Amino acid sequence: DVLAGTSGTFCAWLAKHNKGELTVSAAALAAAAVTRGAARLAFESMKRATLTTDVIQCVGDAFEGLFGEQ
Numbered sequence: 001d002v003l004a005g006t007s008g009t010f011c012a013w014l015a016k017h018n019k020g021e022l023t024v025s026a027a028a029l030a031a032a033a034v035t036r037g038a039a040r041l042a043f044e045s046m047k048r049a050t051l052t053t054d055v056i057q058c059v060g061d062a063f064e065g066l067f068g069e070q
């Protein structure tokens with residue numbers, strides 16, 4: 001669920017802002033990296049009790065960790 005939503009977000013951003021330098025594959029890779037980072041952050045605090053909602057709450061921090069605040 002988190003990967004699907006993140007992929008949709010990156011593809012929508014790509015469709016709106018792309019100037020030819022990015023591909024759908026790059027958007028998919030970025031979505032996977034953000035989702036993995038969010039899952040890792042959520043697991044660090046919740047351990048084996050991690051829920052999807054915990055991962056969703058960490059998406060912003062994972063994005064900033066990979067791409068910065070801007």
